[in-house]
Amino acid sequence: MTVGRHIEISGVVQGVGFRPFVHRLATGLDLRGRVHNSTSGVEIEVAGGAASVGEFVARLSSDGPRAARIDHLCSTPAEPTAIIGEHFTIDRSSDSGVPALVPPDIATCAECLAELFDPANRRHRHPFITCAGCGPRFTIMTALPYDRARTTMSDFEMCARCHSEYTSPDDRRHHAQPIACLDCGPVLRAERDGRAEARGDAALHQAVDTLAAGGIVAVKGIGGFHLACDARHRDAVSELRRRKGRPDKPFAVMVRDQQAAESIASLDEAELDELCSSARPIVLVEARAGNGVCDEVAPGNPLLGLVIAYAPIHHLLLDAGPEVLVMTSANIGGEPIIHRDDQGSTARLADLADVMLTHDRPIHVPCDDSVVRVIAGQTYPIRRARGYAPLPISAAGSGAVLAVGGELKNTFCVARDGRYWLSQHIGDMANVASLEAFSSGVAQFCEMYDIEPEVVVSDRHRSYMTSRWAHRQAGDVVTAQHHHAHVASVMAEHGLDPRAKVLGFAFDGAGAGDDGSVWGGEVLLADAGSSHRVAHLSPIRVPGGDLVAEQPRLAALAHLRAAGLPWSAALAPVASVGEAGLDLFDRQLRDRRNSVMTSSMGRLFDAVASLLDRRQVNSFEAHAAMDLEIAATRSEPTIGHRFAIDGVSFDAAPVIRAVVDDLAAGTCPDIVARRFHEGVVDLVVELVHRLAPHHAVSAVVLSGGVFQNALLLRRCMAELSGGPVPVLTNRTVPANDGGLALGQAFIAANRRLAVSVSSEETV
Numbered sequence: 147m148t149v150g151r152h153i154e155i156s157g158v159v160q161g162v163g164f165r166p167f168v169h170r171l172a173t174g175l176d177l178r179g180r181v182h183n184s185t186s187g188v189e190i191e192v193a194g195g196a197a198s199v200g201e202f203v204a205r206l207s208s209d210g211p212r213a214a215r216i217d218h219l220c221s222t223p224a225e226p227t228a229i230i231g232e233h234f235t236i237d238r239s240s241d242s243g244v245p246a247l248v249p250p251d252i253a254t255c256a257e258c259l260a261e262l263f264d265p266a267n268r269r270h271r272h273p274f275i276t277c278a279g280c281g282p283r284f285t286i287m288t289a290l291p292y293d294r295a296r297t298t299m300s301d302f303e304m305c306a307r308c309h310s311e312y313t314s315p316d317d318r319r320h321h322a323q324p325i326a327c328l329d330c331g332p333v334l335r336a337e338r339d340g341r342a343e344a345r346g347d348a349a350l351h352q353a354v355d356t357l358a359a360g361g362i363v364a365v366k367g368i369g370g371f372h373l374a375c376d377a378r379h380r381d382a383v384s385e386l387r388r389r390k391g392r393p394d395k396p397f398a399v400m401v402r403d404q405q406a407a408e409s410i411a412s413l414d415e416a417e418l419d420e421l422c423s424s425a426r427p428i429v430l431v432e433a434r435a436g437n438g439v440c441d442e443v444a445p446g447n448p449l450l451g452l453v454i455a456y457a458p459i460h461h462l463l464l465d466a467g468p469e470v471l472v473m474t475s476a477n478i479g480g481e482p483i484i485h486r487d488d489q490g491s492t493a494r495l496a497d498l499a500d501v502m503l504t505h506d507r508p509i510h511v512p513c514d515d516s517v518v519r520v521i522a523g524q525t526y527p528i529r530r531a532r533g534y535a536p537l538p539i540s541a542a543g544s545g546a547v548l549a550v551g552g553e554l555k556n557t558f559c560v561a562r563d564g565r566y567w568l569s570q571h572i573g574d575m576a577n578v579a580s581l582e583a584f585s586s587g588v589a590q591f592c593e594m595y596d597i598e599p600e601v602v603v604s605d606r607h608r609s610y611m612t613s614r615w616a617h618r619q620a621g622d623v624v625t626a627q628h629h630h631a632h633v634a635s636v637m638a639e640h641g642l643d644p645r646a647k648v649l650g651f652a653f654d655g656a657g658a659g660d661d662g663s664v665w666g667g668e669v670l671l672a673d674a675g676s677s678h679r680v681a682h683l684s685p686i687r688v689p690g691g692d693l694v695a696e697q698p699r700l701a702a703l704a705h706l707r708a709a710g711l712p713w714s715a716a717l718a719p720v721a722s723v724g725e726a727g728l729d730l731f732d733r734q735l736r737d738r739r740n741s742v743m744t745s746s747m748g749r750l751f752d753a754v755a756s757l758l759d760r761r762q763v764n765s766f767e768a769h770a771a772m773d774l775e776i777a778a779t780r781s782e783p784t785i786g787h788r789f790a791i792d793g794v795s796f797d798a799a800p801v802i803r804a805v806v807d808d809l810a811a812g813t814c815p816d817i818v819a820r821r822f823h824e825g826v827v828d829l830v831v832e833l834v835h836r837l838a839p840h841h842a843v844s845a846v847v848l849s850g851g852v853f854q855n856a857l858l859l860r861r862c863m864a865e866l867s868g869g870p871v872p873v874l875t876n877r878t879v880p881a882n883d884g885g886l887a888l889g890q891a892f893i894a895a896n897r898r899l900a901v902s903v904s905s906e907e908t909v
């Protein structure tokens with residue numbers, strides 16, 4: 147019996163080789179019909195034998211390309227006689243005018259990799275091998291829809307053989323926009339001191355030789371340049387740290403495949419899934435002892451940022467060069483990744499690297515590597531960029547909105563009618579290069595998605611560069627409170643009703659509060675439109691400006707003072723600051739000059755890290771808190787130090803006193819660190835039990851950078867899960883300020899709702 151079906155699929159099904167897959171599947175089953183792109187995905191009409199059509203529909207979900215993600219599949223009966231044609235075709239006629247999806251960049255697939263190392267294949271050692279299911283996408287697109295002419299491959303004319311692959315529906319490279327070969331594609335080039343020295347395979351050999359000799363190579367990858375060196379070569383890694391001006395912050399390392407990854411790190415199944423996924427993020431994993439990676443890669447840190455090669459150029463380097471490469475973004479400080487080949491970039495790279503391995507395929511959009519961490523089998527994003535951006539997030543909301551994000555780890559977000567596009571990680575905004583990357587990124591996203599923002603939303607902190615930028619724009623500017631935005635980011639990514647009340651724990655380093663003080667240990671009763679502070683850490687006085695975040699010992703002194711404890715010389719922060727510093731600091735706190743009140747949970751973690759002498763001065767953000775987490779993780783579970791909960795505030799003074807008593811009693815710092823963590827877990831649990839039933843909330847939400855502490859998050863989830871209300875946290879965007887823009891956009895896109903709700907209530 148002949149039957150017909152009309153199938154609509156939404157999700158990530160454009161630019162990932164989905165239509166060629168559908169074509170192959172249908173042709174193989176001897177079905178006729180057509181497939182074409184639609185506004186939300188693809189549409190398929192298919193006709194043939196009932197059994198074959200049934201199998202076709204089933205295999206659409208199970209056999210698709212690995213980078214594809216089906217969110218919804220709707221299959222309805224269709225009159226087979228209405229489906230014209232004798233074969234199955236890929237219909238491109240209806241593509242025009244369709245605001246297609248922008249696919250993220252996809253790691254080189256297994257088939258392309260096999261060809262890359264097959265001497266008989268015509269793309270043997272071709273550093274730009276791709277197919278319809280893999281290769282660069284977002285980073286080479288100049289406009290929509292995704293088509294060869296609107297990529298940075300437009301200047302490369304396909305040779306006859308590539309063209310025939312590109313146009314034949316049976317080929318793996320049918321409509322593979324970055325298709326190329328050794329005859330017609332981009333060419334590698336090695337430069338030293340700005341002078342080209344070798345091309346093609348010879349350029350690659352020069353890079354490999356430099357790495358093998360302990361040198362540093364700048365490698366142009368998918369989203370920008372990396373600085374690479376042998377991760378087992380102590381002098382090379384130290385030299386790289388010196389040139390980058392980065393004393394301690396861990397470097398990521400790259401290996402060629404899963405087997406190599408397992409040889410240097412102990413990995414569970416979920417970590418392996420992430421490492422091998424088509425997004426190919428850096429995964430923070432536990433390093434294996436004796437793996438040969440030198441300590442300088444991640445000083446004092448048991449975790450290793452590990453990534454498996456995701457571009458052909460990486461595979462070629464790792465095939466001949468060192469087995470483990472440091473792969474760190476080529477940039478300085480919090481600046482965006484260098485991605486161009488212009489004179490300025492080349493000159494800066496020449497200062498950082500001995501040899502530059504580059505090529506003539508331009509990168510249009512700079513995009514760093516993404517970073518994730520797996521905690522109790524679940525993946526949590528730390529930096530969302532290559533491989534994920536710019537996939538949209540669907541949540542309630544209306545109108546066209548631009549959210550500018552925060553100051554550190556900036557991302558921005560554009561939204562229209564329930565779709566939220568969060569940008570890739572841009573960087574820290576305190577430099578001109580980041581602000582430029584931000585402005586051009588905003589312009590590009592607005593153009594790509596055809597969005598003219600009706601409202602721009604920023605943080606309430608007026609001196610954030612992004613807030614200033616927002617106020618220079620035409621049109622309405624609204625502000626969203628920092629911690630409300632953190633909580634709203636979780637609501638948005640979990641698709642909560644914007645009117646649903648949640649109990650939100652927003653624990654971070656610093657954010658502008660509603661009362662003029664600096665917040666960071668907040669419990670909010672919130673929906674998308676409003677938030678109300680129902681509990682918070684008792685504020686303490688700290689020096690104003692960035693100094694206290696950079697020097698955990700100052701946070702410790704401030705907490706000692708607030709707890710009424712003397713600055714005794716036996717305490718690590720007191721000894722570290724020294725007498726002159728103590729005098730100055732004492733006067734600052736007494737006179738209340740250049741100081742602010744803060745309820746920051748991040749500063750409390752800093753204070754305890756300093757008291758336990760884990761770290762007195764940070765060389766990167768959250769350095770001390772990370773060291774404290776590492777110490778606590780070494781300890782067996784134990785009983786927590788208790789906060790004093792008094793009405794709407796919870797006081798850390800008893801915790802600080804208990805920590806000082808533990809130190810005086812000679813308790814192992816790892817145990818004290820664990821007691822502190824357990825105390826914070828107990829605090830969260832107790833507040834949930836007190837507040838959630840009282841306010842009839844629909845969910846408990848945990849967000850803010852402090853919840854990137856794996857021990858804290860794992861223990862909170864374990865204690866709270868299975869309770870009467872669900873506990874939600876960030877899984878799609880980072881819990882740190884990298885996810886702030888999504889929350890801001892969700893607040894702004896639902897603000898009208900808030901107004902209408904409150905006016906209804908007054909009626």
Ligand code: ZN
Pocket residue numbers: 254255256257258259276277278279280281
């Ligand atoms: Zn491929």
Ligand code: ZN
Pocket residue numbers: 304305306307308309326327328329330331
């Ligand atoms: Zn070619």
Ligand code: FE
Pocket residue numbers: 628632654655656657850851882883
């Ligand atoms: Fe924050």
